[in-house]
Amino acid sequence: MAQILGGIGVxxxxxxxxxxxxxxxxxxxxxPFFENTQPVKKWxxxxxxxxxxxxxxxxxxxxxxxxxxxxxxxxxxxLRVADEGHGRRDLPDVPGDSELxxxxxxxxxxxxxxxxxxxxxxxxxxxLSPLPLxxxxxxxxxxxxxxxxxxxxxxxxxxxxxxxGEAVARAxxxxxxxxxxxxxxxxxxxxxLQGKDFGFVNPEWDNEFLDLIESDPEQLVALxxxxxxxxxxxxxIEMIIWLAMRGALSGKLRRVQRVYWPxxxxxxxxxxxxxxxxx
Ligand code: FE
Numbered sequence: 001m002a003q004i005l006g007g008i009g010v011x012x013x014x015x016x017x018x019x020x021x022x023x024x025x026x027x028x029x030x031x032p033f034f035e036n037t038q039p040v041k042k043w044x045x046x047x048x049x050x051x052x053x054x055x056x057x058x059x060x061x062x063x064x065x066x067x068x069x070x071x072x073x074x075x076x077x078x079l080r081v082a083d084e085g086h087g088r089r090d091l092p093d094v095p096g097d098s099e100l101x102x103x104x105x106x107x108x109x110x111x112x113x114x115x116x117x118x119x120x121x122x123x124x125x126x127x128l129s130p131l132p133l134x135x136x137x138x139x140x141x142x143x144x145x146x147x148x149x150x151x152x153x154x155x156x157x158x159x160x161x162x163x164x165g166e167a168v169a170r171a172x173x174x175x176x177x178x179x180x181x182x183x184x185x186x187x188x189x190x191x192x193l194q195g196k197d198f199g200f201v202n203p204e205w206d207n208e209f210l211d212l213i214e215s216d217p218e219q220l221v222a223l224x225x226x227x228x229x230x231x232x233x234x235x236x237i238e239m240i241i242w243l244a245m246r247g248a249l250s251g252k253l254r255r256v257q258r259v260y261w262p263x264x265x266x267x268x269x270x271x272x273x274x275x276x277x278x279x
Pocket of ligand 1: 012057126238
């Protein structure tokens with residue numbers, strides 16, 4: 001039997017990766033973020049999941065703009081660390097879970113959710129920036145990356161992301177093998193890294209989003225892309241990726257940890273556990 005043990009929403013800002021790689025996590029500008037994410041890792045160690053399904057977006061490292069999938073599942077058993085233009089980070093490649101990934105693909109397509117299936121997969125900071133907040137290298141946990149297009153219009157709606165999460169949860173529930181699964185959704189929070197509003201961060205909206213995704217996600221599912229971008233800046237549209245994670249969780253949830261630290265981007269982390277699995 002496969003079970004979803006928890007969900008994590010987390011920012012994937014490249015600055016988090018730089019701070020981690022350079023050992024700056026205890027500096028005053030970073031400590032409030034990194035220190036407060038530690039309870040999430042401790043929780044995960046106790047939970048002992050074996051597979052992490054990560055909804056994220058690729059930043060033109062795996063997919064070129066000429067051929068950009070709306071949804072893509074990584075079915076590779078080795079997820080290579082992408083070179084994002086500065087050389088590969090000094091991180092080991094990430095083990096995939098092809099058996100469960102192909103099961104998810106078959107289930108999604110049979111249920112009218114047509115996805116791109118990737119037999120070769122590289123992952124960029126959408127996966128690797130937050131991964132050290134969740135696990136320690138060399139990675140013991142297997143990862144199934146599910147990329148969501150938030151780069152090239154037309155984008156899937158917030159509701160479509162939610163429904164993708166629901167469909168992935170149904171696929172996991174139908175898996176005949178044993179798995180302890182945690183779902184993550186990465187991106188955001190508020191940020192804009194171009195134009196006259198470069199550096200725009202909206203802590204009020206970020207905190208409202210963190211409230212609502214926990215307690216009333218339907219409000220977020222109903223919002224348009226324009227509303228997200230007006231409130232959080234152009235690139236904050238990544239926040240709809242968290243809705244895929246949240247759509248995969250059901251029942252009453254316990255909040256494990258909530259972190260918010262506004263810098264050049266709104267950095268956030270939220271960990272939730274279905275009460276049914278908390279026993
Ligand atoms: Fe991003």
